[in-house]
């Protein structure tokens with residue numbers, strides 16, 4: 719489950735362009751998983767977006783409000 723999501727939009731992505739998306743597992747601490755992600759031009763020269771996120775492991779009952 720997404721607990722936190724930060725997105726920095728550095729440069730617009732032109733419509734119809736192809737981009738490179740690189741995602742990394744930074745660390746895992748118990749139920750917490752920290753992920754980062756970068757969206758760049760395919761040659762890596764332009765940074766479009768950088769992201770960090772925290773995901774929490776949950777049980778099915780959490781989704782049902784338990």
Ligand SMILES: CCCCC/C=C\C/C=C\C/C=C\C/C=C\CCCC(=O)SCCNC(=O)CCNC(=O)[C@H](O)C(C)(C)COP(=O)(O)OP(=O)(O)OC[C@H]1O[C@@H](n2cnc3c(N)ncnc32)[C@H](O)[C@@H]1OP(=O)(O)O
Nearest residue numbers: 719720721722723725750753755757767769771772774776
């Ligand atoms: C444009 C290009 C972008 C490219 C992006 C690409 C990749 C980006 C990477 C990933 C993004 C991937 C997908 C995202 C997709 C779409 C996002 C939008 C859609 C959504 O995604 S819509 C949000 C849905 N989501 C919810 O609707 C959550 C509502 N919420 C809850 O359901 C609870 O809140 C829950 C289950 C999260 C936790 O509740 P819980 O009771 O199980 O756990 P509890 O609170 O006890 O916390 C346990 C430990 O986590 C720490 N902790 C908790 N929350 C924290 C926070 N925000 N910041 C820092 N630490 C936090 C505590 O401090 C404690 O830490 P410790 O154990 O060390 O004390």
